[in-house]
Amino acid sequence: MFLLCCAVISPTTSQVSGSLFAVLGPCDYPFMLRILLFDLDNTLYSDTVGMDRDIVVRMNSFVARTLDLGLSEAAEMRRERTRRYGTTLEWLMAEHGFTESESWFAAIHPEGEESAIQRDPGLRRLLESMPLPKVIFTNSPMEHADRVLDKLGVGDLFDRVYDIRFNGLKGKPHGEAIRRVLADCGVVAAESLLVDDLPKYVRGFVEEGGHGILLDEFDRYGDQPFLRIHSLAELPSIIAGIEASESQLSLF
Numbered sequence: 001m002f003l004l005c006c007a008v009i010s011p012t013t014s015q016v017s018g019s020l021f022a023v024l025g026p027c028d029y030p031f032m033l034r035i036l037l038f039d040l041d042n043t044l045y046s047d048t049v050g051m052d053r054d055i056v057v058r059m060n061s062f063v064a065r066t067l068d069l070g071l072s073e074a075a076e077m078r079r080e081r082t083r084r085y086g087t088t089l090e091w092l093m094a095e096h097g098f099t100e101s102e103s104w105f106a107a108i109h110p111e112g113e114e115s116a117i118q119r120d121p122g123l124r125r126l127l128e129s130m131p132l133p134k135v136i137f138t139n140s141p142m143e144h145a146d147r148v149l150d151k152l153g154v155g156d157l158f159d160r161v162y163d164i165r166f167n168g169l170k171g172k173p174h175g176e177a178i179r180r181v182l183a184d185c186g187v188v189a190a191e192s193l194l195v196d197d198l199p200k201y202v203r204g205f206v207e208e209g210g211h212g213i214l215l216d217e218f219d220r221y222g223d224q225p226f227l228r229i230h231s232l233a234e235l236p237s238i239i240a241g242i243e244a245s246e247s248q249l250s251l252f
């Protein structure tokens with residue numbers, strides 16, 4: 001296990017200079033990093049795959065049908081209102097009394113949705129190079145996660161998938177969901193690290209005392225206070241920096 005402390009570490013590939021721990025998130029030091037949590041969509045595969053864009057198209061169409069709106073109006077309303085919620089489904093349930101969550105999942109995540117994803121041996125090697133236990137923490141339903149992980153060829157590398165049903169349809173960034181997942185993992189927040197492509201989810205995790213890394217593939221979020229990486233390929237060097245820190249401390 002790795003001991004994280006207040007020592008200054010500058011990951012060579014990080015976009016953020018200075019203390020790694022100053023940008024990973026607040027905690028009481030020292031602590032042992034015991035688990036890595038990964039978001040799924042646009043985190044384990046690139047945004048350029050386009051699957052997430054197809055999901056957004058289906059969500060906008062569903063919202064337009066459900067609320068009897070034009071497509072552009074539905075898209076704009078969804079974009080605006082979901083800022084206050086974890087997901088579009090959560091918004092529909094909270095503000096429009098929507099209760100047909102299974103219909104929503106079936107429409108948004110149809111069979112074959114994963115067709116654009118390619119098997120990724122490089123991702124597999126990368127994940128295998130990081131020996132810490134790994135889980136998926138996603139706001140999508142399990143059937144979607146299963147399809148994506150199976151297509152990528154990495155499902156067996158994760159000890160568990162925490163999906164939106166596990167969290168009673170109210171997942172990231174809510175503290176209750178984060179605490180539920182961490183309790184099931186058997187760790188405290190300071191012992192965990194989440195990698196996610198959405199700032200609001202990283203923020204929620206950090207506010208719970210966990211450590212967050214923002215996967216910012218296209219440099220969209222330079223104003224965010226989190227450690228940002230362009231690619232998951234940068235993670236091992238960050239972990240190595242943590243290991244080096246532990247090694248240095250053991251000399252004292």
Ligand SMILES: [Mg+2]
Binds near residue numbers: 197198
């Ligand atoms: Mg994502």
